[in-house]
Amino acid sequence: MRRQRSTKQRKLVYDTVQALRDHPTADEIYLTLRSVEPKISRGTVYRNLNLLTENGEVRHVAMPDADRFDWRTERHYHLRCTQCGAIVDAPMPYRAELDSQLAQDTGFQVRRHHLVFEGLCPACLQQNAEGKDQA
Amino acid sequence: MRRQRSTKQRKLVYDTVQALRDHPTADEIYLTLRSVEPKISRGTVYRNLNLLTENGEVRHVAMPDADRFDWRTERHYHLRCTQCGAIVDAPMPYRAELDSQLAQDTGFQVRRHHLVFEGLCPACLQQNAEGKDQA
C-alpha cells in the first residue's frame, strides 16, 4: 500500500494556502512559493494541491478562470466580483436541506452542492460611479 | 455600430443546442453539426456559441470538464452525476431572494448565482449496487 510522505514542498504548499486566504490559484501559490523555495516546480505545486484536497486539508474551489484553493475546509458559498475577479466567502450558512430535498425529488444520491454568487464588489461599484462622474 | 448577420452556421449552432437538450459541450455540438455541415470548423462553433450566449439565445453552463450550453435560457439549477457526468436540470425554483439577501449583507451588487448539485444518478447507483453483488 502507498503511504504519503511529509515533504518540505508539501508543507510549503499547505502553509501558503493557509497564509493566502483570498482563494489563490495554483499559479499564484506557485509564484508566492518561489520566493521561498526558488527551485519548486509548478508540477509539484499542482500535485500537492491535489493531494491536499484529497486529504481534505485544503478545499478546491472551481472558478471560471481557474481552479482555486481555500484554507477553509467546511462547506461554504462564494461571492465573485465579475469586474475585478475578487472572490470572498459568502456570509450565508450551507443549506444541507437542499441536498436532501433534491435527493427526494430526483432519486439522485446528492452529496453536496456548490453555490457561487456573481456581482460587483463595493470597490468596483465605487470606482464605476467615479468613472461615470468624469465621463 | 456593428450589426450581426444571420448565417447558416449560426442558425445550425442554435438549432443544435435546441435539439441536444442534455447540456452538450462545444465539441459535442461541433461533432453533431459536422454530419450536417462537414466543413464547419470548431472555431465557428465556439464563436457562435459565445455570440448566442451574449444574445441570450442560449445559456452557458460552466462545468468542471468544459463549458456546456443549455437551450433553457431562464435561470435554473443543475444536478451533475460525478460518476457518469450526466447533467440534468434540478427541479427547484431559482431563489432570487438569496441574491438580494446577500447584497444587503455584503454591499455587493449581486446579479445572480449559480448552483450545482453533485451526486450519483439513479442509473449509476443501480449499476454500483449490481457491481457490489458480483464482487
Next chain:
DNA sequence: ATGGGTGCAAAGTGTTTGCAAGTAT
C-alpha cells in the same frame, strides 16, 4: 461594396504526466 463571418491552423491557458534523479522512511 462593405465589413461581419468562416475555415484553417497556430497560439493560448490551465493542468497533467513521463522520466530520471532525489529523499523520507
Next chain:
DNA sequence: ATACTTGCAAACACTTTGCACCCAT
C-alpha cells in the same frame, strides 16, 4: 533499500485568435 516525490519539460484538453477568403446585407 524502497518507493514516494521532485524538477523539468513535454503533453494535454479546451478555447481563442490571426488571416485570407467568402458572403449577407
